[in-house]
Amino acid sequence: MHPFSYHLARHLRDPSELLPHPVLLWEAAPSEKPPATWQTRPAGIPRPMAGEPVVFEIRSVPGSTGSRSPGITLGRSDVNDIGVEDPSVSIVHAYFQATPSAAGELEWRVIDAGSRNGSSLNGAPLAGQILKDGDCLRFGDVDLHFYSAEGFRRFLIESTRPETH
Numbered sequence: 001m002h003p004f005s006y007h008l009a010r011h012l013r014d015p016s017e018l019l020p021h022p023v024l025l026w027e028a029a030p031s032e033k034p035p036a037t038w039q040t041r042p043a044g045i046p047r048p049m050a051g052e053p054v055v056f057e058i059r060s061v062p063g064s065t066g067s068r069s070p071g072i073t074l075g076r077s078d079v080n081d082i083g084v085e086d087p088s089v090s091i092v093h094a095y096f097q098a099t100p101s102a103a104g105e106l107e108w109r110v111i112d113a114g115s116r117n118g119s120s121l122n123g124a125p126l127a128g129q130i131l132k133d134g135d136c137l138r139f140g141d142v143d144l145h146f147y148s149a150e151g152f153r154r155f156l157i158e159s160t161r162p163e164t165h
Contacts, residue, residue, distance in 0.1 A: 020059075022108055023152045024074075024082065024137070024144040027053040055152075056082045056144070058096050058108070071095035071111065074139065088140025090115040094126070108146070110137060117141070 060072050061081045074082040075092040084093075093115040098106040108131045112119040117140035119126045131137075133151030137144045147155055 020149060021057040022131075022146065022148045024056040024058060024146060025053050025152075025155075026056065026084070026142065026144050056084075058082065071097040073113070074110075075113075084139065084142055084144075086140060086142045088117050089142055090117065090140070093139045094119050107131075108148075115140070 058072055059081065072082065073080040073092055073095045074084060074089075075094075076084060076086065076089045077091040080092060090113070092113050094110050094112050096108055096110050098108050101107045109128055110119070110121070110126060110131065111128065112126050118138075120138045121129050121131070122136050123138075131146045133147050133154075135146045137146055
């Protein structure tokens with residue numbers, strides 16, 4: 001998990017450098033105020049603040065619950081591949097699976113793991129849909145945006161372009 005600025009700096013140093021994994025982007029709402037106390041992961045990265053999203057790579061972490069599950073796990077506990085510090089997220093909330101498409105590329109899906117507060121994709125309940133760049137995934141009260149490795153590279157390029165009016 002890294003703040004957005006880490007990936008943006010990497011991209012600016014070498015625009016051809018690609019992340020090998022898809023990512024989830026966790027952004028605070030522009031009007032969201034920082035909490036009175038921060039909840040942090042062991043790596044020390046807090047919840048996102050307005051203007052500084054957090055980026056999670058969707059990949060298996062050795063020793064996580066994911067190594068014993070049907071996919072890459074996301075949840076509130078440190079035993080997950082992707083740890084999201086929010087009380088509305090279940091200890092093991094959902095898992096990601098990749099399958100090869102007919103064209104030989106990986107297609108990603110996310111499955112709810114029986115969470116208490118539910119999961120959705122672009123406002124609809126999860127039903128094994130294939131994820132696309134920019135899709136909004138909701139786990140409990142947390143919104144994360146999915147990007148393939150190439151889609152995240154395009155997103156970084158767009159975010160570095162000057163605004164034109």
